[in-house]
Amino acid sequence: MHNERFTLTARPEGRLGPDHFTKVDEDLGPLQDGKARVRVVYVSLDPAMRGWVSPSTDSYIPPVQLGETMRSLGVGVVEESRTDACKPGDWVTGMTGWTRYLDVMPGQLTVVPKLAKIEDYIGVLGLPGATAYHGLVTEGRAAAGETLCITGAAGSVGSLVGQIGKSLGLRVIGIAGTQEKCDWLTKELGFDAALNYRTDDLDKGLKAFAPDGINLHFENVGGKPFKAALRNMAPFGRMVFCGFISAYNGGPVEDVPDMTAIVRKRLTIKGFAMPDHYASFPAIFQELGKLMMQGKLKYRLDIEDGLENAPAVLDKLFEGTNSGKLLVRVSDL
Ligand SMILES: NC(=O)c1ccc[n+]([C@@H]2O[C@H](COP(=O)([O-])OP(=O)(O)OC[C@H]3O[C@@H](n4cnc5c(N)ncnc54)[C@H](OP(=O)(O)O)[C@@H]3O)[C@@H](O)[C@H]2O)c1
Structure with missing residues (x-):
């Protein structure tokens, strides 16, 4: 053959x-x-x-x-x-x-x-779905009533993180790179708010949506959106690091963000990689399957x-x- x-x-x-x-x-x-x-x-x-x-x-x-x-x-x-x-x-x-x-x-x-x-x-019931669920629930310990921020929010992982977050009762804001993606997040996926990192003032938008700060942040891209999220974390907030796509091509080295916030706000920062968690995939897919059947995952x-x-x-x-x-x-x- x-x-x-x-x-x-x-x-x-x-x-x-x-x-x-x-x-x-x-x-x-x-x-x-x-x-x-x-x-x-x-x-x-x-x-x-x-x-x-x-x-x-x-x-x-x-x-x-x-x-x-x-x-x-x-x-x-x-x-x-x-x-x-x-x-x-x-x-x-x-x-x-x-x-x-x-x-x-x-x-x-x-x-x-x-x-x-x-x-x-290889989508919602594959790596992106498992990554979104594991990062948000297992690593992030998402809890109802919290404010969740996601960068790369309109991507295959980010869009699922936000919808799972909504199903768990969180308030969700997404940061993405075009107005069309932001509209999709709020009008079709049920995100509470979305910001365009290319055109919006991220600090102003995050402060307006989360005056008491972000409780849980899900990072997919790095760079400017990440730094804005770091500046707007709530005391004792958690940051889950899934990826840093803005750095993958060896582009310009970003300024070091103001890391003092990690101490000032007593933040918890956690990175994870899914190959360490293959054993949990079957249980995760059961949960995602339930959400799909309830029409909660677009x-x-x-x-x-x-x-x-x-x-x-x-x-x-x-x-x-x-x-x-x-x-x-x-x-x-
Ligand atoms: N830890 C793990 O095990 C694991 C597993 C799977 C995925 N990931 C990570 O999760 C992240 C998202 O992956 P995905 O598969 O869902 O990809 P994706 O979000 O579907 O596609 C990538 C998106 O990233 C955004 N982007 C690209 N370059 C950017 C830049 N310089 N600044 C800001 N945004 C940029 C673009 O959206 P905009 O139009 O919004 O800019 C692009 O559409 C990646 O960092 C990936 O490495 C990690």
Whole structure:
């Protein structure tokens, strides 16, 4: 069987793009005993991919090696199986990588029930959903009546954090990069307020919404929105650090924020990375499934066609031009 995959062949200094990948054409040959052959339907494009191609070994996951298939989450369908772990037609999810087909051992990918759309298993019922729930509930200890602030609020993680926060009875303000995204947050997702970090006075907006300060802050981007949130924390507030996308491309080093607030306001600051928490995914997905059935989680997908376009499309995350969870359709279901 003919296969195409994309390998990392150069490491970027700034933005990651087509020049850093090479297409490999290959013949997969017959499927070996004990394995299953999976046809990839969607791959997920995530900000973390920029970190995975950095040579640094100082992170929660080893770097993708030069010559290796680009690492990515994905969902697919079992085409052929020579193991009892799955059968043809099963849906599977996990680290598929940028490939059209892959042969997997039992346990390498997870068989998922056909209870939602297949793409939901790399969206609301995948890493973004688990990250939002875990960061807000487990790490953030969100409590009813508190004021929650989220940066990157219209993104795949941030938009879910806000909706889960609303379902738990928090007051929610989101910070995003366009008026269209801010309107989506307040008019469709039920956020109490939204600020555009490109055009709004963030201090003024945060003070008006939270005169007594932010109790819980969920950080996705860093830079100016983060510094505004830090200045507007309530005494004994908690800050959960999920990501710092503004720093992933090695852009200009931000001024060091006024860290004295951490002492003055006795803040708790917590970073987390989901690979440490895979064991809690099944319980989290049960909770998210309940919220979905109650119509409390809205979600938008930004789907691009063609695996060959994945290297170029990734940049949408760093330009802010993605509207919702960014996916690439590799084949039709
Ligand atoms: N800790 C973990 O285990 C974990 C797991 C998953 C994701 N994450 C992190 O969660 C964050 C959000 O990821 P996601 O998948 O939900 O991505 P996303 O929010 O769907 O997409 C990225 C968004 O970030 C915003 N952005 C990009 N560059 C920016 C900049 N310089 N300043 C301000 N905003 C910028 C853009 O929105 P605007 O239009 O609003 O600018 C863009 O649409 C990332 O930092 C990611 O690394 C962490």
